[in-house]
Amino acid sequence: MIIRQARHDDWKGIAQVHVDCMHSAYQEFLPSDVLDKFTYANREKRWEKDLPKAIGKGTMTFVVENKQGEIVGFALGGTMRDPRLRISYIGELYGIYVHPDFQGQGFGKKLLETVAQHLASLDLPSMALWTFKGHPSCSFFESLGGEKVYDKKTTIAGKELKEYAYGWDDLKSFSVAAEGLN
Template identity: 30%
Template sequence: MALAFDIREATPMDSDAIGRIHVEAWQATYAGMIEPGYLARLDPGTWATRWREAIGRQRAGRVRYGKVLVICAPDQGPVGFGSCGRTRSQTLPYDGEIETLYIHPDWQGQGLGRELLVALFEELSAAGFLSALVWVVAANPSRFFYEAMGGERLAEKTEPFAGCPVAQVAYGWDDLVGWLSAWR
Protein backbone atom coordinates (compact mmCIF):
# COMPACT_ATOMS: atom_id res chain seq x y z
CA MET A 1 0.00 0.00 0.00
CA ALA A 2 1.40 3.40 -1.01
CA LEU A 3 1.74 6.13 1.58
CA ALA A 4 -0.42 9.23 1.14
CA PHE A 5 1.65 12.40 1.28
CA ASP A 6 0.22 15.80 2.10
CA ILE A 7 1.43 19.00 0.44
CA ARG A 8 0.57 22.24 2.19
CA GLU A 9 1.78 25.76 2.78
CA ALA A 10 4.63 25.86 5.29
CA THR A 11 4.11 27.48 8.67
CA PRO A 12 6.77 28.81 11.05
CA MET A 13 6.31 25.56 13.04
CA ASP A 14 7.81 23.68 10.05
CA SER A 15 11.04 25.70 10.14
CA ASP A 16 13.10 23.23 12.20
CA ALA A 17 12.24 20.39 9.81
CA ILE A 18 12.90 22.60 6.78
CA GLY A 19 16.29 23.66 8.18
CA ARG A 20 17.26 20.01 8.74
CA ILE A 21 16.08 18.94 5.27
CA HIS A 22 17.88 21.90 3.67
CA VAL A 23 21.22 21.03 5.30
CA GLU A 24 21.03 17.25 4.86
CA ALA A 25 19.93 17.54 1.22
CA TRP A 26 22.76 19.99 0.47
CA GLN A 27 25.35 17.81 2.17
CA ALA A 28 24.19 14.71 0.26
CA THR A 29 23.63 16.40 -3.09
CA TYR A 30 26.49 18.87 -3.38
CA ALA A 31 29.37 16.76 -1.99
CA GLY A 32 32.18 17.13 -4.52
CA MET A 33 30.50 20.12 -6.19
CA ILE A 34 30.77 22.75 -3.46
CA GLU A 35 33.69 23.44 -1.12
CA PRO A 36 33.61 20.68 1.55
CA GLY A 37 34.29 23.04 4.46
CA TYR A 38 31.20 25.08 3.54
CA LEU A 39 29.02 21.97 3.52
CA ALA A 40 30.47 20.78 6.84
CA ARG A 41 29.68 24.14 8.46
CA LEU A 42 26.02 24.18 7.41
CA ASP A 43 23.89 24.42 10.53
CA PRO A 44 20.25 23.24 10.60
CA GLY A 45 19.42 25.75 13.36
CA THR A 46 20.71 28.68 11.30
CA TRP A 47 18.73 27.55 8.29
CA ALA A 48 15.63 26.98 10.43
CA THR A 49 15.85 30.60 11.59
CA ARG A 50 16.23 31.84 8.00
CA TRP A 51 13.25 29.80 6.84
CA ARG A 52 11.14 30.86 9.86
CA GLU A 53 11.80 34.50 8.99
CA ALA A 54 11.07 33.97 5.28
CA ILE A 55 7.81 32.15 6.00
CA GLY A 56 6.82 34.86 8.48
CA ARG A 57 7.43 37.61 5.89
CA GLN A 58 5.39 35.74 3.30
CA ARG A 59 2.49 35.04 5.65
CA ALA A 60 2.48 38.71 6.73
CA GLY A 61 2.35 39.82 3.08
CA ARG A 62 5.70 41.61 3.31
CA VAL A 63 6.93 40.18 0.00
CA ARG A 64 5.44 40.82 -3.43
CA TYR A 65 4.84 37.12 -3.90
CA GLY A 66 6.37 33.99 -2.53
CA LYS A 67 5.24 30.66 -1.23
CA VAL A 68 6.94 27.86 0.70
CA LEU A 69 5.33 24.42 0.55
CA VAL A 70 6.15 21.28 2.51
CA ILE A 71 5.46 17.68 1.58
CA CYS A 72 4.65 15.59 4.65
CA ALA A 73 4.75 11.86 5.19
CA PRO A 74 2.05 10.34 7.40
CA ASP A 75 3.10 10.53 11.07
CA GLN A 76 6.49 11.97 10.03
CA GLY A 77 5.94 15.66 9.29
CA PRO A 78 7.84 17.40 6.48
CA VAL A 79 10.19 15.26 4.38
CA GLY A 80 10.69 17.86 1.67
CA PHE A 81 10.01 21.47 0.81
CA GLY A 82 10.03 23.89 -2.06
CA SER A 83 9.62 27.58 -2.62
CA CYS A 84 8.49 29.65 -5.55
CA GLY A 85 7.97 33.29 -6.36
CA ARG A 86 8.54 36.06 -8.81
CA THR A 87 11.58 35.43 -11.01
CA ARG A 88 14.89 36.88 -9.89
CA SER A 89 16.23 36.79 -13.47
CA GLN A 90 16.77 40.12 -15.14
CA THR A 91 17.57 38.58 -18.53
CA LEU A 92 15.25 35.64 -19.11
CA PRO A 93 11.60 36.30 -20.09
CA TYR A 94 10.00 34.11 -17.41
CA ASP A 95 7.79 35.60 -14.70
CA GLY A 96 7.87 32.85 -12.04
CA GLU A 97 10.69 30.88 -10.46
CA ILE A 98 11.13 27.67 -8.51
CA GLU A 99 13.62 28.93 -5.96
CA THR A 100 14.15 25.71 -3.99
CA LEU A 101 13.03 22.10 -4.15
CA TYR A 102 14.61 19.67 -1.69
CA ILE A 103 13.55 16.20 -0.62
CA HIS A 104 15.32 14.65 2.36
CA PRO A 105 17.83 12.05 1.08
CA ASP A 106 15.99 9.23 2.89
CA TRP A 107 12.83 10.02 0.90
CA GLN A 108 14.27 10.62 -2.58
CA GLY A 109 13.37 8.43 -5.53
CA GLN A 110 9.71 8.02 -4.56
CA GLY A 111 8.13 10.66 -6.81
CA LEU A 112 7.90 13.30 -4.07
CA GLY A 113 9.91 15.85 -6.05
CA ARG A 114 7.51 15.47 -8.95
CA GLU A 115 4.49 15.97 -6.68
CA LEU A 116 6.08 19.02 -5.09
CA LEU A 117 7.06 20.57 -8.44
CA VAL A 118 3.48 20.17 -9.70
CA ALA A 119 2.17 21.84 -6.52
CA LEU A 120 4.64 24.73 -6.90
CA PHE A 121 3.58 25.20 -10.53
CA GLU A 122 -0.07 25.18 -9.41
CA GLU A 123 0.73 27.91 -6.85
CA LEU A 124 2.48 30.04 -9.47
CA SER A 125 -0.32 29.54 -11.99
CA ALA A 126 -3.02 30.39 -9.43
CA ALA A 127 -1.13 33.61 -8.64
CA GLY A 128 -1.21 34.59 -12.32
CA PHE A 129 2.28 33.56 -13.39
CA LEU A 130 2.35 32.23 -16.94
CA SER A 131 5.86 30.77 -17.02
CA ALA A 132 8.56 29.59 -14.66
CA LEU A 133 12.24 28.74 -14.51
CA VAL A 134 14.64 27.08 -12.11
CA TRP A 135 18.43 27.42 -11.76
CA VAL A 136 20.30 24.18 -10.99
CA VAL A 137 23.98 23.51 -10.27
CA ALA A 138 25.21 22.13 -13.60
CA ALA A 139 27.08 19.20 -12.00
CA ASN A 140 23.98 18.17 -10.02
CA PRO A 141 22.47 14.96 -11.44
CA SER A 142 19.06 16.25 -10.31
CA ARG A 143 19.08 18.52 -13.34
CA PHE A 144 17.88 15.51 -15.33
CA PHE A 145 14.74 15.53 -13.17
CA TYR A 146 13.86 18.96 -14.57
CA GLU A 147 14.48 17.75 -18.11
CA ALA A 148 12.21 14.75 -17.47
CA MET A 149 9.57 17.17 -16.18
CA GLY A 150 9.61 19.00 -19.52
CA GLY A 151 11.96 21.84 -18.63
CA GLU A 152 13.71 23.40 -21.62
CA ARG A 153 17.38 24.23 -21.13
CA LEU A 154 17.53 28.02 -21.33
CA ALA A 155 20.83 29.42 -20.19
CA GLU A 156 24.07 28.84 -18.32
CA LYS A 157 26.05 31.00 -15.93
CA THR A 158 28.91 30.69 -13.50
CA GLU A 159 28.80 32.50 -10.19
CA PRO A 160 31.10 32.44 -7.18
CA PHE A 161 29.81 30.44 -4.25
CA ALA A 162 31.70 29.63 -1.05
CA GLY A 163 34.90 30.85 -2.68
CA CYS A 164 34.58 28.67 -5.79
CA PRO A 165 33.05 29.22 -9.22
CA VAL A 166 29.86 27.18 -9.59
CA ALA A 167 28.33 26.55 -13.02
CA GLN A 168 24.53 26.68 -13.16
CA VAL A 169 21.93 25.81 -15.77
CA ALA A 170 18.45 27.31 -16.12
CA TYR A 171 15.45 25.23 -17.18
CA GLY A 172 12.16 26.84 -18.14
CA TRP A 173 8.51 26.14 -18.78
CA ASP A 174 6.94 28.85 -20.94
CA ASP A 175 3.30 27.75 -20.54
CA LEU A 176 2.40 26.70 -16.98
CA VAL A 177 -1.33 26.41 -17.72
CA GLY A 178 -0.69 24.14 -20.71
CA TRP A 179 1.88 22.10 -18.80
CA LEU A 180 -0.47 21.62 -15.86
CA SER A 181 -3.35 20.64 -18.19
CA ALA A 182 -1.18 18.07 -19.93
CA TRP A 183 0.16 16.79 -16.60
CA ARG A 184 -3.31 16.19 -15.14
Protein backbone atom coordinates in the same frame (compact mmCIF):
# COMPACT_ATOMS: atom_id res chain seq x y z
CA MET B 1 1.76 11.92 0.90
CA ILE B 2 0.33 15.26 1.94
CA ILE B 3 1.41 18.48 0.29
CA ARG B 4 0.30 21.66 1.95
CA GLN B 5 1.22 25.29 2.33
CA ALA B 6 3.91 25.79 4.92
CA ARG B 7 2.91 27.20 8.29
CA HIS B 8 4.92 29.46 10.59
CA ASP B 9 5.76 26.51 12.86
CA ASP B 10 7.26 24.36 10.05
CA TRP B 11 10.67 26.04 10.27
CA LYS B 12 12.38 23.22 12.17
CA GLY B 13 11.29 20.45 9.76
CA ILE B 14 12.19 22.58 6.74
CA ALA B 15 15.61 23.36 8.22
CA GLN B 16 16.36 19.67 8.83
CA VAL B 17 15.48 18.73 5.24
CA HIS B 18 17.50 21.68 3.92
CA VAL B 19 20.65 20.72 5.84
CA ASP B 20 20.43 17.00 5.04
CA CYS B 21 19.89 17.74 1.34
CA MET B 22 22.76 20.21 1.13
CA HIS B 23 25.20 17.79 2.74
CA SER B 24 24.01 14.90 0.59
CA ALA B 25 23.55 16.52 -2.81
CA TYR B 26 26.14 19.29 -2.98
CA GLN B 27 29.39 17.72 -1.74
CA GLU B 28 30.76 17.51 -5.28
CA PHE B 29 29.76 21.08 -6.07
CA LEU B 30 30.25 23.31 -3.05
CA PRO B 31 33.47 23.79 -1.08
CA SER B 32 33.46 22.10 2.32
CA ASP B 33 33.73 25.43 4.16
CA VAL B 34 30.42 26.46 2.57
CA LEU B 35 28.72 23.19 3.46
CA ASP B 36 30.11 23.36 7.00
CA LYS B 37 27.97 26.47 7.51
CA PHE B 38 24.83 24.44 6.82
CA THR B 39 24.15 23.27 10.36
CA TYR B 40 20.82 22.46 11.98
CA ALA B 41 21.21 25.34 14.46
CA ASN B 42 22.11 27.83 11.73
CA ARG B 43 19.32 26.82 9.35
CA GLU B 44 16.70 26.57 12.11
CA LYS B 45 17.48 30.11 13.18
CA ARG B 46 17.34 31.34 9.59
CA TRP B 47 14.11 29.50 8.65
CA GLU B 48 12.39 30.60 11.86
CA LYS B 49 13.16 34.20 10.88
CA ASP B 50 12.55 33.90 7.10
CA LEU B 51 9.61 31.50 6.84
CA PRO B 52 6.95 34.16 7.57
CA LYS B 53 8.21 36.10 4.51
CA ALA B 54 8.27 32.93 2.41
CA ILE B 55 4.58 32.14 2.85
CA GLY B 56 2.92 35.32 1.71
CA LYS B 57 2.81 38.21 -0.76
CA GLY B 58 3.15 36.05 -3.85
CA THR B 59 5.98 33.92 -2.52
CA MET B 60 4.80 30.55 -1.32
CA THR B 61 6.48 27.65 0.43
CA PHE B 62 4.95 24.19 0.28
CA VAL B 63 5.91 21.17 2.35
CA VAL B 64 5.38 17.47 1.79
CA GLU B 65 4.73 15.18 4.74
CA ASN B 66 5.21 11.44 4.95
CA LYS B 67 2.62 9.10 6.46
CA GLN B 68 3.91 9.90 9.96
CA GLY B 69 3.31 13.63 9.45
CA GLU B 70 7.01 14.49 9.24
CA ILE B 71 8.19 17.11 6.77
CA VAL B 72 10.32 15.28 4.19
CA GLY B 73 10.52 17.96 1.51
CA PHE B 74 9.74 21.53 0.61
CA ALA B 75 9.68 23.88 -2.34
CA LEU B 76 9.22 27.60 -2.69
CA GLY B 77 8.46 29.87 -5.59
CA GLY B 78 7.40 33.35 -6.56
CA THR B 79 8.19 36.04 -9.08
CA MET B 80 11.40 35.83 -11.11
CA ARG B 81 14.36 37.56 -9.47
CA ASP B 82 16.94 37.18 -12.26
CA PRO B 83 16.78 39.99 -14.85
CA ARG B 84 18.30 37.75 -17.55
CA LEU B 85 15.46 35.27 -17.23
CA ARG B 86 12.67 37.74 -16.46
CA ILE B 87 12.27 38.56 -20.14
CA SER B 88 10.82 35.11 -20.86
CA TYR B 89 10.05 33.63 -17.43
CA ILE B 90 7.89 35.47 -14.96
CA GLY B 91 7.77 32.87 -12.19
CA GLU B 92 10.67 31.20 -10.42
CA LEU B 93 11.10 27.99 -8.49
CA TYR B 94 13.46 29.32 -5.82
CA GLY B 95 14.27 25.94 -4.37
CA ILE B 96 13.09 22.37 -4.11
CA TYR B 97 14.42 19.84 -1.63
CA VAL B 98 13.39 16.29 -0.79
CA HIS B 99 15.18 14.50 2.03
CA PRO B 100 17.62 11.89 0.63
CA ASP B 101 15.75 9.08 2.40
CA PHE B 102 12.55 9.97 0.51
CA GLN B 103 13.80 10.73 -2.99
CA GLY B 104 12.49 8.70 -5.90
CA GLN B 105 8.98 8.40 -4.44
CA GLY B 106 7.31 11.20 -6.39
CA PHE B 107 7.51 13.86 -3.67
CA GLY B 108 9.70 16.18 -5.75
CA LYS B 109 7.46 15.92 -8.79
CA LYS B 110 4.37 16.78 -6.75
CA LEU B 111 6.14 19.69 -5.08
CA LEU B 112 7.23 21.10 -8.43
CA GLU B 113 3.72 20.69 -9.84
CA THR B 114 2.26 22.41 -6.78
CA VAL B 115 4.57 25.41 -7.13
CA ALA B 116 3.77 25.58 -10.87
CA GLN B 117 0.05 25.54 -10.08
CA HIS B 118 0.50 28.27 -7.47
CA LEU B 119 2.42 30.48 -9.90
CA ALA B 120 -0.19 29.93 -12.61
CA SER B 121 -2.90 30.94 -10.12
CA LEU B 122 -1.06 34.26 -9.73
CA ASP B 123 -1.17 34.74 -13.53
CA LEU B 124 2.52 33.91 -13.84
CA PRO B 125 2.38 31.74 -16.97
CA SER B 126 6.00 30.58 -17.06
CA MET B 127 8.70 29.50 -14.63
CA ALA B 128 12.45 28.95 -14.53
CA LEU B 129 15.04 27.91 -11.95
CA TRP B 130 18.79 27.62 -11.55
CA THR B 131 20.82 24.49 -10.77
CA PHE B 132 24.44 23.43 -11.14
CA LYS B 133 25.64 21.80 -14.35
CA GLY B 134 26.01 18.07 -13.76
CA HIS B 135 23.83 18.03 -10.65
CA PRO B 136 21.40 15.08 -10.47
CA SER B 137 18.53 17.57 -10.43
CA CYS B 138 19.22 18.35 -14.11
CA SER B 139 17.79 15.01 -15.23
CA PHE B 140 14.87 15.45 -12.81
CA PHE B 141 13.95 18.84 -14.30
CA GLU B 142 14.38 17.53 -17.84
CA SER B 143 12.10 14.58 -17.08
CA LEU B 144 9.40 17.08 -16.08
CA GLY B 145 9.70 19.04 -19.32
CA GLY B 146 12.20 21.66 -18.25
CA GLU B 147 14.39 22.95 -21.05
CA LYS B 148 17.87 24.41 -20.63
CA VAL B 149 17.39 28.06 -21.50
CA TYR B 150 20.44 29.83 -20.14
CA ASP B 151 23.78 29.16 -18.52
CA LYS B 152 26.19 31.23 -16.49
CA LYS B 153 29.38 30.92 -14.51
CA THR B 154 29.35 31.64 -10.82
CA THR B 155 32.03 31.58 -8.15
CA ILE B 156 31.29 30.28 -4.66
CA ALA B 157 34.04 30.50 -2.05
CA GLY B 158 36.67 30.68 -4.78
CA LYS B 159 35.32 27.71 -6.76
CA GLU B 160 34.05 28.41 -10.25
CA LEU B 161 30.87 26.56 -11.17
CA LYS B 162 28.57 26.54 -14.16
CA GLU B 163 24.84 26.90 -13.63
CA TYR B 164 21.99 26.02 -15.95
CA ALA B 165 18.60 27.65 -16.00
CA TYR B 166 15.71 25.34 -16.80
CA GLY B 167 12.45 26.84 -17.97
CA TRP B 168 8.83 25.94 -18.57
CA ASP B 169 6.95 28.19 -20.99
CA ASP B 170 3.42 27.10 -20.06
CA LEU B 171 2.59 26.28 -16.45
CA LYS B 172 -0.94 25.28 -17.42
CA SER B 173 0.61 22.08 -18.74
CA PHE B 174 1.07 20.93 -15.13
CA SER B 175 -1.94 19.16 -13.74
CA VAL B 176 -2.05 18.89 -10.00
CA ALA B 177 -4.73 16.96 -8.21
CA ALA B 178 -6.37 19.01 -5.51
CA GLU B 179 -6.29 16.01 -3.18
CA GLY B 180 -3.91 16.44 -0.28
CA LEU B 181 -3.48 20.20 -0.70
CA ASN B 182 -4.39 22.08 2.46
